[in-house]
């Protein structure tokens with residue numbers, strides 16, 4: 506295994522001009538593996554990712570890579586960084602190969618090595634058949650895949666991907682998750698999303714942010730222990746289902762032939778016949794972000 510130094514945030518704060526505090530005292534250490542940063546829209550994920558990628562300067566705190574302060578010396582991280590921003594843009598008249606060649610040149614990759622790497626990446630992100638098509642004609646999912654390829658150009662030690670699965674179809678999502686999981690074996694991979702299933706099966710660590718604050722950080726197993734014993738399923742008719750949803754933080758709701766199947770957070774059985782079920786990350790997310798934590802586990 507190649508040694509991958511850690512990326513560390515120490516009490517990082519970002520207050521935008523106008524006074525919005527998007528990140529509020531976040532301390533977070535990211536070693537090799539995949540850290541899934543989970544939070545609702547507006548939680549501050551993109552701001553945190555941009556700070557980690559040295560694109561945005563924090564207004565307080567420190568960001569260290571391998572012990573070096575990368576706020577004052579961003580070059581120490583930029584040379585080993587792959588970054589897919591949320592608002593990734595392309596030149597519409599270029600083909601994927603031209604665009605990636607252009608970015609490879611900007612990164613200082615030798616032309617020959619870049620050509621081989623680009624072929625490899627186009628294969629990896631399943632775009633070999635569209636290499637002659639101008640990017641302006643690509644679908645959202647295809648553009649996302651170009652974005653993923655560019656982030657991997659220089660075989661980065663640190664990979665930061667912000668909402669990378671937006672616009673991908675289910676098959677592409679599965680493929681992408683597997684790819685990230687492989688990459689995370691010997692790299693720092695930081696992935697932000699508001700979609701729990703994006704990180705459910707691949708994250709070795711999960712961080713939950715909301716309102717700019719880090720609310721939880723741990724392995725999925727450790728976080729799930731928090732809601733273990735507090736997740737229930739029950740089937741109810743329409744009026745009972747509505748009442749249950751009023752009373753308890755509610756996860757998945759599925760209409761079945763027998764009635765409405767609800768997944769609920771509660772300390773005690775929420776209804777006669779409710780069955781306790783093993784928790785998943787979505788339950789934890791609901792408990793932490795959806796305000797169910799008092800009832801669920803605290």
Ligand SMILES: Nc1ncnc2c1ncn2[C@@H]1O[C@H](COP(=O)(O)OP(=O)(O)OP(=O)(O)O)[C@@H](O)[C@H]1O
Nearest residue numbers: 521522525527544545546547548549550551552553
């Ligand atoms: N340049 C900016 N100037 C002022 N406020 C900003 C700026 N960028 C983001 N914000 C605000 O900071 C907060 C956090 O935004 P951020 O984009 O980091 O959140 P997010 O979790 O990535 O959400 P989303 O997934 O919706 O992008 C939001 O309230 C947002 O409106």
